[in-house]
Amino acid sequence: MPKFEKPRSMKDVATHYCPGCGHGLIHRLLCEVIDDLGVRETTVSVAPVGCAVLAYDYWDFDTMEAPHGRTPAVATGLKRVMPDKLVFTYQGDGDLAAIGTSEIIHAGNRGENISVIFVNNGVYGMTGGQMAPTTLKGQTTATSPHTRRVEKEGYPLKITEMMAVLDGVAYLERTSVDSYANIIKTKKAIEKCFRAQLEGKGFSMVEILSPCPTYWGMSPVESMERIRNEVVKEYPLGVIKG
Amino acid sequence: MKNKDKTRPVINKERCKGCGLCINVCPMGSLTSPGEVNKKGLRYAILKNEDKCTGCGMCAVICPDCAIEMREREKKS
Amino acid sequence: MxxxxxxxxxxxxxxxxxxxxxxxxxxxxxxxxxxxxxxxxxxxxxxxxxxxxxxxxxxxxxxxxxxxxxxxxxxxxxxxxxxxxxxxxxxxxxxxxxxxxxxxxxxxxxxxxxxxxxxxxxxxxxxxxxxxxxxxxxxxxxxxxxxxxxxxxxxxxxxxxxxxxxxxxxxxxxxxxxxxxxxxxxxxxxxxxxxxxxxxxxxxxxxxxxxxxxxxxxxxxxxxxxxxxxxxxxxxECKSELYKCDDADIVLVAYGSIGRIARSSIDDLREKGIKAGLIRPITLWPFPYDEIKKVSKKAKKVLVIEMSAGQMVEDVRLAAEDDSKISFHGRTGGGVPTEKEIVEEVKELYA
Structure with a gap:
């Protein structure tokens, strides 16, 4: 059920995110799920390096920082010595799909019983809108000024599909926050993701397509439309595994 | 539609960043931006047409900043 | 037990x-x-x-x-x-x-x-x-x-x-x-x-x-x-081992494996009539600057031995008041200074 108020697991503070940024929305959804599952006091999360680096200022449960991309390794250390806790990482596309590719794949392959919230907005936001591994073909960024040309910059990385072939991975879903209906679906996916861990099924991850109006150079409303009209064509929504 | 007339969005003006997602998502067109800015200089949203609002809560769900809460309408005296 | x-x-x-x-x-x-x-x-x-x-x-x-x-x-x-x-x-x-x-x-x-x-x-x-x-x-x-x-x-x-x-x-x-x-x-x-x-x-x-x-x-x-x-x-938390430093004319400074080899060479040198002693830092950070300063003040020569081109020797130089007393013997790339090598080096310094 959708909630219409600030979740208990979220601190009552304004975030530093730009207007229309998807992070605030996704923060709220996962906090709602943590409230619904009643696990706030047994949750330990790992924040990434990227726009969400200050997540511990917004979440009212234990949260630690990891070096860029090492987030799943830090979560592995936490979960292995505290198997009774809900341990999840929150990672952007740079953290997860570029510098942390090795850590995410091996955490998945080991079947680490952790959950991953993977926020894909196709750019490096914190550093000023550079090209990410997930940047779309033809997209202009600070470091792909001639657009992303596949012959030079390669293809958008579909890391969630890559993860699907790993036997240790229990659950993968790609969702979006572009509309009311998809926001509700995203919340359900986060809940399934956390439940998979609580039931000891192994590695679970939700990839969430999220807007970055600032570095997409468009309004928040146009950004949501871009997800709907362009981004989902490259990154189709739905359950990928599990 | 039991709740139809019961709840209305209450917008935290200072928390609002003026992204406009709520205005866009509202099926009844009952939200707007008056063009005024809050202390941070951001054009916040307001509930323009309370009578048209059905209390569906889509604005609160799409708000990235927890700036909208659905509350029971205060009875007018 | x-x-x-x-x-x-x-x-x-x-x-x-x-x-x-x-x-x-x-x-x-x-x-x-x-x-x-x-x-x-x-x-x-x-x-x-x-x-x-x-x-x-x-x-x-x-x-x-x-x-x-x-x-x-x-x-x-x-x-x-x-x-x-x-x-x-x-x-x-x-x-x-x-x-x-x-x-x-x-x-x-x-x-x-x-x-x-x-x-x-x-x-x-x-x-x-x-x-x-x-x-x-x-x-x-x-x-x-x-x-x-x-x-x-x-x-x-x-x-x-x-x-x-x-x-x-x-x-x-x-x-x-x-x-x-x-x-x-x-x-x-x-x-x-x-x-x-x-x-x-x-x-x-x-x-x-x-x-x-x-x-x-x-x-x-x-x-x-x-x-x-x-x-x-x-x-x-500073820790070091001192071996026969009290009356030493020449003090060796070495740590780890080489500290141990240097220790054997002290006995050898003493048998040959050379008053040698050893400081073996056990904590490298914090480094035993004070201990080295104290011992090197009394000694005529200080010889630092390492399996490197000379790294700890810089800290020994910082510790010792008189830089001219200090010399270095090192081997690199898997070379290990032997007891004999150390004894020869000391004999040369002593001459």
């Missing part, structure tokens, strides 16, 4: 960690530390701990960062090239004030170098290694027994000061076998409460572990706090 074993240095180190209550180990294979990771693989689970062979050195140190943040005594080990990779994580652990033990079984460098013993990571270990203003406590064992003892002590030091501690060993020490003795009933020492640990916000408010301080002056405040801690460690 004390029992005697025949053990490699690497295995003694691992056993010392287990006896100290280390319940988490992550590592990656690299020669010459492989006996250590293999020992952990065999013994960790049986003692109720977690062993992970990680996908990389980066992952290993960051797993340790996670388990340590949960309040569990944790360790990783590697050899020189692998330790270079771990530097990122060590810097974060220092910044986050997380305890942990990192073992470097040094081999020759730079680059891939070779797999022979070397001491060429002294600078990296004692002068920071990663980015930022920080120090880690560095302990330098000189025999298999100390591989056990110093590793055992390292965990209590790490917890006490909330800091990473490095065991700086080398390939010779790691792989040689000799007797090891310890009390079967030995219990972990220096166990303290860790209220800062990431254990969930039950009956307390939510907390975080981080090294990011963006606020005006916030990072400077953290650094001031760290430096204060380091200053305290400098005064409280």
């Amino acid at each position: 004390k029992k005697r074993y025949l053990s490699t240095g690497n295995e003694a180190c691992a056993e010392g960690a287990l006896r100290a209550g280390c319940l988490f180990y992550a590592g990656y294979p690299i020669t010459p530390q492989n006996e250590l990771i293999a020992y952990m693989a065999v013994h960790m689970e049986g003692r109720g701990g977690v062993f992970i062979q990680s996908e990389s050195e980066l992952a290993a140190i960051n797993m340790v960062l996670g388990s340590s943040a949960a309040g569990v005594r944790s360790m990783t080990s590697s050899s020189s090239p692998g330790i270079s990779l771990k530097q990122e994580g060590i810097s974060y652990m220092a910044g986050c004030e997380l305890p942990g033990v990192i073992v470097n079984v040094m081999r020759g460098g730079p680059g891939l170098g070779n797999i022979s013993a070397a001491q060429s990571d002294y600078f990296q270990a004692t002068k920071g290694g990663g980015h930022g203003d920080y120090s880690v406590i560095v302990l330098a064992p000189a025999n298999v027994q100390e591989m056990f003892d110093l590793t055992f002590d390292a965990f209590a030091l790490a917890d006490k000061y909330r800091t990473p501690v490095m065991i700086l060993s080398d390939g010779m020490l790691g792989q040689m076998m000799e007797p090891l003795e310890f009390d079967e009933e030995i219990k972990p020492q220096g166990i303290i409460e860790k209220p800062w640990a990431m254990t969930g916000a039950a009956n307390r408010s939510a907390q975080s572990i981080k090294s990011l301080y963006l606020g005006d002056g916030a990072l400077e405040a953290l650094n001031t706090k760290l430096q204060k801690k380091y200053e305290h460690i400098r005064t409280a």
Whole structure:
């Protein structure tokens, strides 16, 4: 059920995110799920390096920082010595799909019983809108000024599909926050993701397509439309595994 | 539609960043931006047409900043 | 009851960690530390701990960062090239004030170098290694027994000061076998409460572990706090072994494997009528500057011997008042100064 108020697991503070940024929305959804599952006091999360680096200022449960991309390794250390806790990482596309590719794949392959919230907005936001591994073909960024040309910059990385072939991975879903209906679906996916861990099924991850109006150079409303009209064509929504 | 007339969005003006997602998502067109800015200089949203609002809560769900809460309408005296 | 074993240095180190209550180990294979990771693989689970062979050195140190943040005594080990990779994580652990033990079984460098013993990571270990203003406590064992003892002590030091501690060993020490003795009933020492640990916000408010301080002056405040801690460690934890220094005309300074070889050469030199003594730093950070200053004042000559092109010698020069007394003898790339070589060098200086 959708909630219409600030979740208990979220601190009552304004975030530093730009207007229309998807992070605030996704923060709220996962906090709602943590409230619904009643696990706030047994949750330990790992924040990434990227726009969400200050997540511990917004979440009212234990949260630690990891070096860029090492987030799943830090979560592995936490979960292995505290198997009774809900341990999840929150990672952007740079953290997860570029510098942390090795850590995410091996955490998945080991079947680490952790959950991953993977926020894909196709750019490096914190550093000023550079090209990410997930940047779309033809997209202009600070470091792909001639657009992303596949012959030079390669293809958008579909890391969630890559993860699907790993036997240790229990659950993968790609969702979006572009509309009311998809926001509700995203919340359900986060809940399934956390439940998979609580039931000891192994590695679970939700990839969430999220807007970055600032570095997409468009309004928040146009950004949501871009997800709907362009981004989902490259990154189709739905359950990928599990 | 039991709740139809019961709840209305209450917008935290200072928390609002003026992204406009709520205005866009509202099926009844009952939200707007008056063009005024809050202390941070951001054009916040307001509930323009309370009578048209059905209390569906889509604005609160799409708000990235927890700036909208659905509350029971205060009875007018 | 004390029992005697025949053990490699690497295995003694691992056993010392287990006896100290280390319940988490992550590592990656690299020669010459492989006996250590293999020992952990065999013994960790049986003692109720977690062993992970990680996908990389980066992952290993960051797993340790996670388990340590949960309040569990944790360790990783590697050899020189692998330790270079771990530097990122060590810097974060220092910044986050997380305890942990990192073992470097040094081999020759730079680059891939070779797999022979070397001491060429002294600078990296004692002068920071990663980015930022920080120090880690560095302990330098000189025999298999100390591989056990110093590793055992390292965990209590790490917890006490909330800091990473490095065991700086080398390939010779790691792989040689000799007797090891310890009390079967030995219990972990220096166990303290860790209220800062990431254990969930039950009956307390939510907390975080981080090294990011963006606020005006916030990072400077953290650094001031760290430096204060380091200053305290400098005064409280400095350790060295002095051997026949009281009447020494010539003082050798050497640590680790070479400290041990130098010690044998002292006896040889004394038999030849040369009054030689040895200072063997046991903590390389903090470095025993005062001890070296004191002893070198009385001595006519100071000879620093290392398996490097000359790294610790810089600290000895800082410690000694008279730079002209100091000379250096070093071998690199797997070359080991022999007892005979040291004796010849001293005889030349003495002449």
